[in-house]
Amino acid sequence: MGRGFERKFRKIGAVVSIAALSACASSLVQDTSRQAAKSMVNDVVQSRFPGVNAAPYTDCIIDNASTDEIISLAQNALTQNTNAAAQTVLAIAGRPDTSTCIAQSALGSLLG
Numbered sequence: 367m368g369r370g371f372e373r374k375f376r377k378i379g380a381v382v383s384i385a386a387l388s389a390c391a392s393s394l395v396q397d398t399s400r401q402a403a404k405s406m407v408n409d410v411v412q413s414r415f416p417g418v419n420a421a422p423y424t425d426c427i428i429d430n431a432s433t434d435e436i437i438s439l440a441q442n443a444l445t446q447n448t449n450a451a452a453q454t455v456l457a458i459a460g461r462p463d464t465s466t467c468i469a470q471s472a473l474g475s476l477l478g
Contacts, residue, residue: 396436403439404428410448410455426467427458 407427411420431439435454442451458464 399436399440400428402443403431403436406439406443406448406451407455410452413448414452422471423459423468426464426471427455430461430464430467431458 404424408420408424411418411423411427415423428436431454435458439451439454442448442454459468
C-alpha cells in the first residue's frame with residue numbers, strides 16, 4: 367500500500383474523529399439543556415401545585431416537549447423567566463399525550 371492510501375486513511379480517520387467529537391458535544395448540550403429545562407418545569411409545577419410530588423408531572427411534560435421547547439425552557443431557567451416558562455409548560459401539559467401521561471402518573475401516585 368502506498369503513501370496515497372495512508373494519507374487518505376488518515377484524512378478519513380480525522381473526519382471520523384471530528385464527527386464523533388461533534389456528536390459528543392451535541393449530546394452534552396442536549397443533556398445539559400434537558401436538565402435545565404427539567405429544573406424549570408419542576409419549579410413551575412411546584413409553584414402551581416404546592417405539596418404535590420412534581421417529579422412525575424415534570425417527566426411527562428419534558429418527555430412530550432419538542433426540542434425547541436426544551437431549549438426555550440432551558441433559556442428560561444438561565445434567565446429565571448418563570449412567566450414564559452409557565453406558558454410553555456401549560457401549552458405542553460394541554461396536549462393529549464401529556465395529559466394522558468399526567469393522568470396515569472396521578473392515578474399511580476393515588477394507588478401507591
